[in-house]
Amino acid sequence: MRTDMSSTGQADVVSYAVQENYNELLIFTAGGSGFTLTAQGKIAALGALPVWDGKWHAVCATWRSTDGAWQVYTDGVLQASGSGLNVGGKVRSGGTWILAQDQDTVGGGFELYQTFSGELSQVNLWDRVLTAAEIGTDVCGQHGNAMDWETTDIEDFGLATSDEYHCGKYRTQLITFAKTFMFLVAVMQWLCCG
């Protein structure tokens, strides 16, 4: 992610909603209190993350159902960790995945003040917890086994625009989000996870 926002704004970076819960999975920046990771409506406070300098940063959050252990990395460096998040929970399939907006209904219920402004790329999802070595510092060329950025159909809405760019030696897709209007991208059917 690369953003021109400040740490005081609210924004949903990634949001996954199902009929049973529109906060099935999300990574949110909640303003002064920092980032949160939500799993099925249960929230872990990730704290402040160093992503507000207008440069590209790799953000990776992990969650394990069995004990609720969670971690958050930026640029391969562990920033915070905890446990007890939604222990035993199983993420439901068949929902809608949205970038840069917060769903308060499946595929909708957007609020302007929760819009992410900036650029996103390399948004991948795995159905297991990656090791620290796998998270590493090089996010280019990754392929999530639950959602693979390279093969996922992405649909732009509103002022979201897609471009190609080079991530290391890989040519991939970049999506730019301008604040001001409500928009969303990456509506897809999600086939995973547990």
Ligand SMILES: [Ca+2]
């Ligand atoms: Ca909302």
